[in-house]
């Protein structure tokens with residue numbers, strides 16, 4: 001039987017649940033860890049004479065400073081997953097104790113349980129994004145979803161074909177900064193998830209993008225603004241994108257995902273493990289170090305192939321799942 005939260009999510013494709021998380025307890029530790037990563041990058045890449053001074057900068061000034069150092073794939077140091085392609089032994093990613101705590105946060109899982117039921121796995125489609133004001137971004141980053149605007153897409157489309165077909169996945173989007181139209185909140189169209197999985201194309205830098213997405217620009221949008229502590233849930237077929245950050249401030253978020261246990265993750269061999277189950281024996285990954293070990297094991301496998309994850313895009317025959325044929 002559907003509960004009201006599940007019904008609402010399936011009905012409209014998105015849902016905001018207010019006041020779930022506590023900034024100091026649940027979110028600030030992640031910002032602290034990001035700052036620690038920045039300090040490491042400063043020590044490694046800044047000019048020797050600048051290091052002492054730069055280490056005293058606050059979060060935003062420090063990030064602005066390192067973003068000008070031309071560090072290769074900077075976003076990856078702050079993103080909680082392996083790079084999409086060309087994974088190397090030394091590839092870095094942001095898997096910290098604080099993030100492990102967030103993935104397993106009881107208050108988040110209590111909400112997810114209302115959507116997916118009692119047998120839940122953490123799904124490795126997950127990101128942490130630091131978005132500077134767009135005017136400060138290098139041109140090449142403006143349309144990169146990690147640091148700039150995210151293109152229109154459905155989350156099911158970033159899974160492999162088995163996942164696209166079989167996986168019930170929910171997105172939990174978590175703001176670390178109040179998120180508004182001005183600083184680049186996500187937008188969506190009510191009930192558009194009802195169309196099911198649609199055809200996608202390879203967009204800017206190979207990002208997964210909805211085919212004919214320009215048709216969405218003229219539809220009525222829902223602005224997914226959120227306060228710190230709120231979480232936003234997205235149905236796997238919700239079509240959404242994010243606006244440019246036109247503010248003078250940072251916009252920071254995490255997007256975590258969960259799937260019903262027993263279904264494919266859609267991103268094998270990345271970590272996919274139980275976070276909640278009636279049978280305690282299923283809860284095999286019990287701490288941060290075990291989780292990190294899963295990522296390192298996945299890394300070994302991904303080194304041997306060109307892509308850690310990049311799959312055939314949903315392309316249904318006869319264009320019948322083109323947005324242009326459906327609106």
Ligand SMILES: O=C(O)CCC(=O)C(=O)O
Nearest residue numbers: 129150155171242253255
């Ligand atoms: O945070 C963003 O800008 C986009 C997030 C998103 O598209 C997602 O979580 O699927």
